[in-house]
Every structure is written in C-alpha cells, then in structure tokens.
Amino acid sequence: MEKVQEHIEAHAHMSQEKWISAVALTTALLAALAALSSLLSGEHANKGMLSQIEASSKWSYYQAKSIKGAQLSSKTELLAVLGHPTSQADTDKLALYSREQAEIKESAEHHEKSAKEEMHTHEIFARGVTFFQIAISIAAISILTKKRVFWLVSMGFGAVGIVSLVHGLFW
Numbered sequence: 001m002e003k004v005q006e007h008i009e010a011h012a013h014m015s016q017e018k019w020i021s022a023v024a025l026t027t028a029l030l031a032a033l034a035a036l037s038s039l040l041s042g043e044h045a046n047k048g049m050l051s052q053i054e055a056s057s058k059w060s061y062y063q064a065k066s067i068k069g070a071q072l073s074s075k076t077e078l079l080a081v082l083g084h085p086t087s088q089a090d091t092d093k094l095a096l097y098s099r100e101q102a103e104i105k106e107s108a109e110h111h112e113k114s115a116k117e118e119m120h121t122h123e124i125f126a127r128g129v130t131f132f133q134i135a136i137s138i139a140a141i142s143i144l145t146k147k148r149v150f151w152l153v154s155m156g157f158g159a160v161g162i163v164s165l166v167h168g169l170f171w
Contacts, residue, residue, distance in 0.1 A: 016146070019148065019151075020143060022151075023139050023142060023143055023151050023154075024143075026139065026151075026154075026155065026158070027136055027139045027140070027154075030132050030135050030136050030139070030154075030158045030161070031132070031136060033128075033132055033158075033161060033162065033165060034128075034129050034132035034133060034136070034161070036165070037125045037126075037128040037129045037132060037161070037164070037165050037168070038125075038129045040125045040165075040168060040169075041122050041125035041126045041128075041129060041168075042122075044118045044119070044121040044122035044125060044168075045118070045119065045122040047114075047118040048114075048115045048116075048117075048118030048119040048122055049115075051111045051112075051114040051115035051118055052111070052112070052115040054111045055108050055109075055111035055112040055115060058104055058105075058107050058108035058111060059108045061104055062101055062104040062105055062108060065097050065100050065101045065104065066097075066101060068097055069094060069097035069098065069101070072090055072093055072094055072097070073094060075090065076090050076091075076094070120171070121168055121171050124164055124167055124168040124171060125164070125165065125168040127164050128161045128162075128163075128164030128165045128168060129161075130161075131157050131158070131160045131161035131164060132157075132158065132161040134157045135154045135155070135156075135157035135158035135161060136154070138150050138151075138153050138154035138157060139151060139154040141154075142154060
C-alpha cells in the first residue's frame, strides 16, 4: 500500500511540475506579447504627438498668412477710401495669401486627422498591454495558490490582450 501511495504522490508531483512549467511558459509568452504591444503603443503615441505638433505648426503658419492678408486688405481699403488705386501687386498678394491659406489649412487638418488616428491606435495597444499585465499577475496568483482556475482566468485576459494586439496591427 505504501508503494501505491508513493507512486500516486510521485505522479501528482510530476503533474504539478508540468503544470507549473506550462504556466511559466505561457507567462513568458504573455510577457513577450506585452513588450511588443508596449513598443507599438509607444511608437504610435510618438507618431501621434509629432503629427499634432506639425498640425499646430501649420495652424500657426495659417494664422500668420491670415494676419498678413488682413493687413494688406486693410491697406487696400484705406487706399480706396483715400481715392488711391490698389496696385496689381497687392491684389496678386491677396490672392496668393488666400490660396496659400487653403493649402495650409488642408495640410493642418490632415495632420490633425493623422494625430487622432495614431493616438487611437496607441490606446488600442496600451489596452492590450494592460490585459497582458493582468494576465501575468493572475498567472502568478495561480502558482502561489496552486489553483488552475486562476491560470484559466489568466489565459482569458491574455486572449483579450491578443485580440487588442491584432486589432491594433490591422486598425
């Protein structure tokens, strides 16, 4: 009877070691996926910030053209009130400023849209990182408590992290 008991305990111990190895392996994979998601999240956050900075720069340039146009328009109106003709050069500059403003506005709006898209993608990857971190923590709890149910919960959170990672890649 002792031999049977020892055999059962040895088998249970080996089964426990295999389970712990499986949890360790999945935790390592989750950590690698979390690192990848974190890297991609940071990349998109940086791109979003750069696009927003570029948009702000374009809007400042747009405003400068607007001020120049307003000054020139005031000059031509004042000359008209005083009975002096408007020069062709001033008329051409006003038209140029108007065309340039339209181009600058289009570029600024494009950069703003790009910034929003990059930040949205950043948020998707960041959410994935969060789910991976929760999964890793719960996997550690499963080892400490020796309860497999926590490992299964961990895998569920890991699966949500994987969905977020894939969603961010194909957004």
